[in-house]
Amino acid sequence: xxxxxxxxxxxxxxxxxxxxxxxxxxxxxxxxxxxxxxxxxxxxxxxxxxxxxxxxxxxxxxxxxxxxxxxxxxxxxxxxxxxxxxxxxxxxxxxxxxxxxxxxxxxxxxxxxxxxxxxxxxxxxxxxxxxxxxxxxxxxxxxxxxxxxxxxxxxxxxxxxxxxxxxxxxxxxxxxxxxxxxxxxxxxxxxxxxxxxxxxxxxxxxxxxxxxxxxxxxxxxxxxxxxxxxxxxxxxxxxxxxxxxxxxxxxxxxxxxxxxxxxxxxxxxxxxxxxxxxxxxxxxxxxxxxxxxxxxxxxxxxxxxxxxxxxxxxxxxxxxxxxxxxxxxxxxxxxxxxxxxxxxxxxxxxxxxxxxxxxxxxxxxxxxxxxxxxxxxxxxxxxxxxxxxxxxxxxxxxxxxxxxxxxxxxxxxxxxxxxxxxxxxxxxxxxxxxxxxxxxxxxxxxxxxxxxxxxxxxxxxxxxxxxxxxxxxxxxxxxxxxxxxxxxxxxxxxxxxxxxxxxxxxxxxxxxxxxxxxxxxxxxxxxxxxxxxxxxxxxxxxxxxxxxxxxxxxxxxxxxxxxxxxxxxxxxxxxxxxxxxxxxxxxxxxxx
Amino acid sequence: xxxxxxxxxxxxxxxxxxxxxxxxxxxxxxxxxxxxxxxxxxxxxxxxxxxxxxxxxxxxxxxxxxxxxxxxxxxxxxxxxxxxxxxxxxxxxxxxxxxxxxxxxxxxxxxxxxxxxxxxxxxxxxxxxxxxxxxxxxxxxxxxxxxxxxxxxxxxxxxxxxxxxxxxxxxxxxxxxxxxxxxxxxxxxxxxxxxxxxxx
Numbered sequence: 001x002x003x004x005x006x007x008x009x010x011x012x013x014x015x016x017x018x019x020x021x022x023x024x025x026x027x028x029x030x031x032x033x034x035x036x037x038x039x040x041x042x043x044x045x046x047x048x049x050x051x052x053x054x055x056x057x058x059x060x061x062x063x064x065x066x067x068x069x070x071x072x073x074x075x076x077x078x079x080x081x082x083x084x085x086x087x088x089x090x091x092x093x094x095x096x097x098x099x100x101x102x103x104x105x106x107x108x109x110x111x112x113x114x115x116x117x118x119x120x121x122x123x124x125x126x127x128x129x130x131x132x133x134x135x136x137x138x139x140x141x142x143x144x145x146x147x148x149x150x151x152x153x154x155x156x157x158x159x160x161x162x163x164x165x166x167x168x169x170x171x172x173x174x175x176x177x178x179x180x181x182x183x184x185x186x187x188x189x190x191x192x193x194x195x196x197x198x199x200x201x202x203x204x205x206x207x208x209x210x211x212x213x214x215x216x217x218x219x220x221x222x223x224x225x226x227x228x229x230x231x232x233x234x235x236x237x238x239x240x241x242x243x244x245x246x247x248x249x250x251x252x253x254x255x256x257x258x259x260x261x262x263x264x265x266x267x268x269x270x271x272x273x274x275x276x277x278x279x280x281x282x283x284x285x286x287x288x289x290x291x292x293x294x295x296x297x298x299x300x301x302x303x304x305x306x307x308x309x310x311x312x313x314x315x316x317x318x319x320x321x322x323x324x325x326x327x328x329x330x331x332x333x334x335x336x337x338x339x340x341x342x343x344x345x346x347x348x349x350x351x352x353x354x355x356x357x358x359x360x361x362x363x364x365x366x367x368x369x370x371x372x373x374x375x376x377x378x379x380x381x382x383x384x385x386x387x388x389x390x391x392x393x394x395x396x397x398x399x400x401x402x403x404x405x406x407x408x409x410x411x412x413x414x415x416x417x418x419x420x421x422x423x424x425x426x427x428x429x430x431x432x433x434x435x436x437x438x439x440x441x442x443x444x445x446x447x448x449x450x451x452x453x454x455x456x457x458x459x460x461x462x463x464x465x466x467x468x469x470x471x472x473x474x475x476x477x478x479x480x481x482x483x484x485x486x487x488x489x490x491x492x493x494x495x496x497x498x499x500x501x502x503x504x505x506x507x508x509x510x511x512x513x514x515x516x517x518x519x520x521x522x523x524x525x526x527x528x529x530x531x532x533x534x535x536x537x538x539x540x541x542x543x544x545x546x547x548x549x550x551x552x553x554x555x556x557x558x559x560x561x562x563x564x565x566x567x568x569x570x571x572x573x574x575x576x577x578x579x580x581x582x583x584x585x586x587x588x589x590x591x592x
Numbered sequence: 593x594x595x596x597x598x599x600x601x602x603x604x605x606x607x608x609x610x611x612x613x614x615x616x617x618x619x620x621x622x623x624x625x626x627x628x629x630x631x632x633x634x635x636x637x638x639x640x641x642x643x644x645x646x647x648x649x650x651x652x653x654x655x656x657x658x659x660x661x662x663x664x665x666x667x668x669x670x671x672x673x674x675x676x677x678x679x680x681x682x683x684x685x686x687x688x689x690x691x692x693x694x695x696x697x698x699x700x701x702x703x704x705x706x707x708x709x710x711x712x713x714x715x716x717x718x719x720x721x722x723x724x725x726x727x728x729x730x731x732x733x734x735x736x737x738x739x740x741x742x743x744x745x746x747x748x749x750x751x752x753x754x755x756x757x758x759x760x761x762x763x764x765x766x767x768x769x770x771x772x773x774x775x776x777x778x779x780x781x782x783x784x785x786x787x788x789x790x791x792x
Contacts, residue, residue, distance in 0.1 A: 045760065097760060459765040470634070473635075477636045
């Protein structure tokens with residue numbers, strides 16, 4: 001395999017800002033393991049797309065790695081139990097989301113045994129194979145098909161762990177279909193404070209490389225570039241060593257590790273693509289439109305675990321850092337562990353807490369509560385002390401200095417979008433391509449008037465989506481209303497038609513009857529004149545029939561119902577009633 | 593001179609023909625204004641505008657018989673977009689507080705109380721209520737427009753209007769708090785004044 005690490009031409013993206021990394025707080029310690037939580041809170045929706053559907057019920061015993069929610073639709077991901085125990089509830093719990101809303105979660109009370117479900121890896125020769133895996137069915141990388149690997153990825157519930165949370169299997173499937181030739185691995189990690197990708201590459205570089213080879217195999221990419229910011233020299237070196245030390249089965253494989261200048265947001269997907277290839281992702285398009293697929297390093301490692309060990313995505317590395325944390329560190333945390341637990345384990349200094357943020361200081365959000373669980377999205381918990389993160393002073397009017405547009409990595413015009421977003425002119429704001437905004441926060445950071453620009457853009461985006469939903473709903477309501485009116489109209493017409501037909505029928509019948517009567521008259525005349533015998537016969541027959549009917553009626557009247565087998569008491573009662581009736585009949589006859 | 597006149601006449605005839613033909617061939621069917629207005633209305637069919645539905649209201653607006661501020665569910669945004677469409681002045685919505693739209697609502701039938709009279713089914717303008725005579729009825733939540741037309745006919749008052757539940761799907765970011773602190777602004781202005789005074 002060829003290795004060219006230094007001689008790669010680099011391009012640049014517009015705008016961006018230089019930020020203090022603050023990464024040394026947490027990037028040199030070894031990865032620690034979180035203590036097992038007493039209770040795991042596992043949200044069923046930890047990805048973009050349809051939430052998973054729970055397939056366990058309260059009281060069920062679950063094993064570690066067991067599926068507890070299946071993927072509901074093509075863009076969805078299954079959810080697994082991250083510890084063995086008993087399902088005690090399936091209910092709405094507060095989740096880590098800027099809205100502070102609750103969502104459906106499976107609650108598991110752990111039993112402490114950590115008993116795994118049987119894992120079936122696709123490939124056996126993993127680095128440091130974990131015990132208890134079934135290697136009988138294992139194959140080698142070259143003998144596996146792309147679809148086989150992708151199925152394993154889908155079943156493992158892997159989603160884009162860089163923050164997008166898009167189900168990886170769906171993304172890889174589309175990439176394969178679109179004949180993507182370049183795989184870019186995003187290892188830039190440009191947000192300050194966050195170091196989870198950094199330590200992962202330092203400590204487990206082989207897993208990263210093997211995971212990347214799997215992605216390459218699935219997509220069928222010819223070329224692979226790993227983009228890593230130049231403030232992570234140790235990780236860079238570790239990856240290089242891992243590549244050179246590894247005998248990579250596919251000879252066509254060409255993995256390049258490229259160091260890119262540290263400038264926020266170099267880790268943005270579109271920015272990294274631009275820096276590494278000089279190509280720009282079209283407006284509102286995807287990297288696949290220009291033959292590129294981008295994956296995060298953490299996702300690559302999760303894919304490695306799924307294929308080589310058969311383990312689903314049930315834990316992730318979380319950076320716990322900030323001034324109010326005594327031992328900033330990176331911790332491997334089972335998904336569903338309450339954030340309070342891991343903060344306490346890392347030494348939370350309660351007196352110093354100023355802000356608790358999930359994600360980084362630029363794109364993260366304040367947690368609604370620390371009793372929310374760690375999810376697939378949780379890359380960092382930043383607990384800042386006083387004066388550590390600048391709290392923006394009240395916003396002042398825009399002075400049109402254009403620093404925001406200078407800093408915008410997407411070459412947008414934030415000041416214009418701001419006017420229109422503020423006026424809620426949703427059409428205009430879309431004309432300025434608000435949906436190309438990656439919400440990196442450079443504009444807000446650069447604004448000398450401290451205007452919360454990015455908040456305005458988030459607000460405008462959700463307003464636009466809401467408007468669209470309303471519009472769709474209105475269209476459905478209109479269709480249903482029109483259909484109803486039409487139906488009522490039809491029913492009315494049908495009723496009128498039926499009435500008309502009835503009338504017609506009646507009229508016809510009348511006419512017919514009249515005619516018949518006339519005919520009968522005629523015929524009787526004829527009959528009487530022609531055969532008198534026959535008519536006398538007829539009258540006899542009629543007389544007989546009437547007599548029969550009368551006899552029958554008399555018999556029916558005399559025969560009373562339910563009068564068989566009467567007891568003496570009942571018979572007595574009936575007699576009394578009959579007497580009373582006769583008496584009353586007598587009096588009634590007298591009265592008038 | 594004659595050649596010049598002829599040339600111009602020929603040119604005029606030629607372009608006249610081309611333009612005339614183009615006007616026929618490329619004629620743009622502009623959608624009637626009623627459809628455009630109807631497309632903006634929220635289609636709740638609630639009749640709060642005093643018309644029998646959204647379309648009749650749209651027709652009344654188009655005919656100039658109704659104001660553009662009669663639709664509480666559409667809110668200020670609707671008044672704004674109607675004003676933009678029709679090029680008229682924006683007028684404030686409604687005249688009393690009751691008319692103010694409190695946010696999306698849906699009807700819910702309290703199933704224990706429902707007697708299955710089908711009166712609400714007949715009242716629903718979008719066929720969002722399911723049921724049959726002497727069978728319990730229920731509202732299809734996703735189709736309900738929150739028009740409240742089913743509430744008055746119910747003989748046992750078993751229909752309640754509740755706000756639409758906020759979920760992660762319909763959650764919206766709040767409007768950023770953009771407030772210039774008065775005191776702070778004052779300090780800044782005084783400093784600026786000082787700086788200016790010193791410089792001049």
